[in-house]
Amino acid sequence: MAYSEKVVDHFNNPRNMGSFKKDDEDVGTGIVGAPECGDVMKLQIKVQDEKIVDAKFKTFGCGSAIASSSLATEWLKGKTIEEAHKIKNTDIVQELNLPPVKIHCSVLAEDAIKAALNDYKKKTDTKESK
Amino acid sequence: MDQAQKTSGKRTELQMARSMCWHCQSEVTGEYFCEQCIKVQPLSKELDYFTCLGLPRLLNIDINTLEAKFYALSRAFHPDFYQNKTESEQTISLENSALLNTAYRTLKDPIQRAEYLLKLEAGSAKDIRTSPPADLFEEILALQEDLEEYRSAQAGQNQVGLEQLRARLTVDRETLEQRQREMETRLFELFTTWDSLQSRQSQTEQAGRHLRQGKDAVLKEMRELLSNRTYLRNIVNDLIATTA
Numbered sequence: 001m002a003y004s005e006k007v008v009d010h011f012n013n014p015r016n017m018g019s020f021k022k023d024d025e026d027v028g029t030g031i032v033g034a035p036e037c038g039d040v041m042k043l044q045i046k047v048q049d050e051k052i053v054d055a056k057f058k059t060f061g062c063g064s065a066i067a068s069s070s071l072a073t074e075w076l077k078g079k080t081i082e083e084a085h086k087i088k089n090t091d092i093v094q095e096l097n098l099p100p101v102k103i104h105c106s107v108l109a110e111d112a113i114k115a116a117l118n119d120y121k122k123k124t125d126t127k128e129s130k
Numbered sequence: 131m132d133q134a135q136k137t138s139g140k141r142t143e144l145q146m147a148r149s150m151c152w153h154c155q156s157e158v159t160g161e162y163f164c165e166q167c168i169k170v171q172p173l174s175k176e177l178d179y180f181t182c183l184g185l186p187r188l189l190n191i192d193i194n195t196l197e198a199k200f201y202a203l204s205r206a207f208h209p210d211f212y213q214n215k216t217e218s219e220q221t222i223s224l225e226n227s228a229l230l231n232t233a234y235r236t237l238k239d240p241i242q243r244a245e246y247l248l249k250l251e252a253g254s255a256k257d258i259r260t261s262p263p264a265d266l267f268e269e270i271l272a273l274q275e276d277l278e279e280y281r282s283a284q285a286g287q288n289q290v291g292l293e294q295l296r297a298r299l300t301v302d303r304e305t306l307e308q309r310q311r312e313m314e315t316r317l318f319e320l321f322t323t324w325d326s327l328q329s330r331q332s333q334t335e336q337a338g339r340h341l342r343q344g345k346d347a348v349l350k351e352m353r354e355l356l357s358n359r360t361y362l363r364n365i366v367n368d369l370i371a372t373t374a
Binding site for chain 1: 363
């Protein structure tokens, strides 16, 4: 099965590949994996005043997983925390035209977003309680 | 539960799709063929692979028994023997053979067998919620960074640095391979635990609940092992491919 043009584009020119310092206070990190295929995805957000100012990812897996996380970082940039929570895997499926066998890649990206948001929330919560 | 008891109990013969012969309408009493008109009968599509091959739902299976049963059934259903038969019989022969082949392929391989059992027992293997192995993910990401460093070192001129990196990655790979072997050992231990739980009969309701809990614990640990095994396999393959 051939990858869609958009997947190939993200795969060849991944946006926002890289990482932030995990321990920085304004950074939220999500690391998730897909047990079916063994792909591992790391997604990070940098937050200022409840707004995501930057996002980065590193994904070790198939083209669809890379494209899904690349697209996710693009969408995350400029969004508020609240808006970021609303990104759904089905949006990614639609945008990238993922075939049924690759839907789990988009689920992985959504999980990574949620994990990064949770990590950031945990960080700010502990900071406030100090 | 009922299903599991049925298959682990006496019921090991093949289930037919219908109790009535598709051809002569008489009740099917023969195993795979109608005793009245000797026509081949279609296998039920809901048949699980263990039942299909006449095996109880256990994880340690005797490969010779499996093979013997597979060959016997292959002969009974093989399309070559149906070339001169009616179209309906040819279709049944094809469909039965296809199901049989998939069942055999799945059960022959211990890993696929375990994955299949998880699917049967948990509805869908993915439904068993396990916590993601955070430590393993961190480890994999660190190794992937080392691999990236190695790839960029390959492009550069620093031969000494490259060799040092390669030596380190080789040690990492050997450690991971050792862990893979340990995981497999544990997985096969669980096979035996599962089989002994399957053969146990519970007399009271409480004992039944207890048995189910024991089984669920085994299934969960197997699910975790199989998932972690996949993550490890990927990183080991990347290490081999890059440093080879």
